[in-house]
Amino acid sequence: MNDIIIAGIGGQGNILLSRVICQLFMNRGFDVKSAENIGMSQRGGSVVSYIRVGDEVGPIVPDGKADILIGLEMSEAARNVNKINKDSVVVLNNKFVRPKNSDLKKQEILNLIESNISKFYILNAYDIALELDMPKAENITMLTLICKKEIFPFSKEEIMTALKLVLSPQMYEMNKILVEKIYEKY
C-alpha cells in the first residue's frame, strides 16, 4: 500500500489520523510524505489527507492511484472517488453528514461505491466511539478497526507505539484504553 487517502469533514480528526498513519509506516522504516489542506474554517468543511509512502513523489496522490480510501464521512469519500481505481480498497465509516442544502442520499453513495469497488468495507467507527464515550475519537477508532480487520498490515502494538509518538501523554492514555477496548469488544 503506497498511496492512502483519508476523506472526512473538519472536526473528525482527519489530520491527526494522517499523522498516526505516517508514523506507522515510518516505524517500519519507510520514508513518507503527506499533505492536507489547513486553513479557511475547516470545521464542518471538507478535509482530505494524502499519504504517500516513498521519497521521490509529490505530496498529492494522482487520480486513480490511491490504494486505499478511508472515508471518515461517506459523502466526502464519494467526493474523492476520482483518486481510486477498481482495485482500490474502500473503507467507510458508517456516518453520513449530508452537505447542507442538498438532497444527496446515503444510499446513492453506497450504490456508487458498491457498483465500482470489490474490496469495500463499512465500519461503525462513529457508533463505537460514541458507545465508548469518546465521540471525538472516530479517527483512532477507525484506524484500530482497519488494523484489527487486517485491512491494514499493522498490529495493535504498532498502533500503540505510533500513538505514543504522535499524541500528548494525556491523549495517549485515553486512546490507549480506546484501542484496547476495541480489540477486546469489536
Next chain:
Amino acid sequence: MKKVLMGNEAVAYSLFINGVNVAVGYPGTPSTEVIETLKDFQDDDFYVEWSTNEKVALEVAAGASLAGARTVAAMKQVGLNVAADPLLSLSVVGVEGGLIVFVADDPGPHSSQTEQDTRNFARFCNLPVFDPSSPKEAFELIKPAFEISEKYKLPVLFRMTTRVCHSNQSVEFELKREKRKIKGFRKKPEWVILPALSYKKHMELEQKLQDMKKELSVYNKVEGKGKIGIVTGGVSYFYVKEAIKGFEDLFSILKITVAHPLDEELILEFVKDKEILIFIEELDPVLEEEVKLLLFENGRIISTYGKRNGYVPFAGELDVDKVKGIFYKVLSDKRFLMKNTFTDVLQIPKRQAQLCAGCPHRNSFLIVKYATKGQDVIFTGDIGCYTLGFAKPISTTDTCLCMGASITMAQGLKITDGSKKVIAFIGDSTFFHSGITGLVNSYYNRHNITICILDNLTTGMTGFQPHPGTGKKIYGEEGRKVSIESIVKGIGVEKVLVIDPYSDFTQNVDKVREFLNNDQLGVIVFRRECANLKSREGYFKINQNCLKCKVCLNVTGCPAIDEDENGNIFIDSVLCKGCGLCKNFCPYYAIEKVMENE
C-alpha cells in the same frame, strides 16, 4: 533522529539548529507553523514573538540583524505586501546577521486573497530567493540561506508554497544547535539610508547579485539526457518526476532551486541539445520569462511551451494529472493519458465554509443584521474567520479586500454613498494589525461610519495565536494588555459600546439599533471568547414541539443544526457549543437546554 515534519516545521527545526536568535512573524495560512514550532524551542540566546503585523515583524528582525543576530521574519505572501516597505529599503541598506524572510505562497489559492508569486518580489527587490520542493529540501536549505545572507550582507527570501509548507515528510537530523557569538550593534554611517548612499548601494547590490550566482547555482540540478527539456522548480519538480515515470528517457529536467538570481551558464548548457522546452511552474511564469530572455539574448531559437502560450494554466495549483495533461497536449501523444477509472461519478455538492457552531461572531452579525432590518446598509468585511460573514444565511459582508480595509473602505463608501449606513466588521487581531490607522483616519476626517470590532480574544483562523489585546505573549506569559476601548476612546471616539454577543439577543438588538440611530462615528466591541477555546456548560436539543419549520436552521446557518433524510430537525449534541442563539428564533419553544451531565 527521524521525524515526520511538516514543511513549516522542517524550516523551524532547521532555523533553530542553525542558530537563529530572533524569530518574529504574524500568523497567516500557510506560514503560521514556522513561528508556532519555533516557540517550542528555548535557549538563552533565542527570542520569539508574534508581532502586531508583518511590517513590524520585519523591522524588529532588521534591528536584531544589525546587532549581528541571525533572524527570521515569517509571513504569508499577502503579509509580504505589508512588509514591502522595509524589505525594499533593507535590500539597499543591507543586514549584518543572517536575515531570512520566510514567505509562504498559496497557489490555488487555498486560503488567500491573491495568487501572487514571491519569486517576482525577489526580482522586484533584487534579492536572492530559495524555492525548495519538499520539507526535506527546505530543511537543508536554511543553512546556506543564512550563510549567503551573512556573506553578502543581504536579506534572503525563503519562499515556499502551500504544498511544501503543509506537506509532511520524514526528515533525519540531529537536534544540535549551532551557537554563535552576537557582536552587538556597531555604529556605521551606512545604516542611515540617504539618497546619495542609496545610489551607491544600488550599484553594489547589482554587483552582489552577479557575484552570488555561481555560488547559488549549486542548489539547482539537471537530471536526465532526453531531448525534451523541462524547466521546473518548487513542488512542481515532483509532479514532473511522477508524470514522466516510464518515459524518463525522453526528458531531461532542470530543477531551479534558486529562482533569483539565475545562473545563465547553467541554463545555456542545459538548453544546448534540447529540441523543445516545457516550463512547469506554479503562479507566475518567472522561470519561463527569465529563460526565454536569455535564449533571445544568446540568439537561440527553440520551441517553448508554458504559461505564455497557453499550455500551462496561469491560475490555480498544478498536480501530477495536470502536468501529464500538459505533456500530452505538447506531445500530442496518447501514451501519457491516464486510464479513466471511474465512469459514473456522483456530483457531491460542495460544503460551504461556515462559522463554527457556537461562534460568537454569528451572534454579533445577526444582532447587527436584525438591528438594521429594513434599512439600506452596506457591510464591509475584513480578513479572518469572520470573512465567513458573507456566507448564507448570515450574508452580512458585502466587501473584503485585505487586512484592515473594512474600516477604510467603509469611509470611501460613506463619502460616495452617504445616504446609506455603512458598518465595518473587523476582528481583534486585525484591528491591531492595521485597523487602528483606519480608525484614526475616520475620526480625523469625520467619516460617520460604525465599526464593529468582533473581539474573540484570539487570532482564530490561524490557530489561536495571542495578540496585543490578549495581553499574553507567545508562551502565554504576561505581556501588557492593550485595551481596544482605550485605544478607541484615546483617539477621541466618544460613542463606544461593549456587548457580549451571547447575552440576551433581543436586548442586544435594541441596544445596537439605538446606537445606530444617529449617523455618527461609533465603535461597538462585541466581546466573547472563541467557542473553540471554551468548554461548554451544556448544549441544546430539539424537543417534541418542533413543527419542522426550519427557522432555526435557515436563520443561523449553525453547522450543529441539521435536517435528516426524513425532514426532522436535530441538533448535533457533539457539535453544539450551547450558545443558545437558535433558541431565540424558534416560534414553538422547541429548543431546550441540556446541562452537560444530564
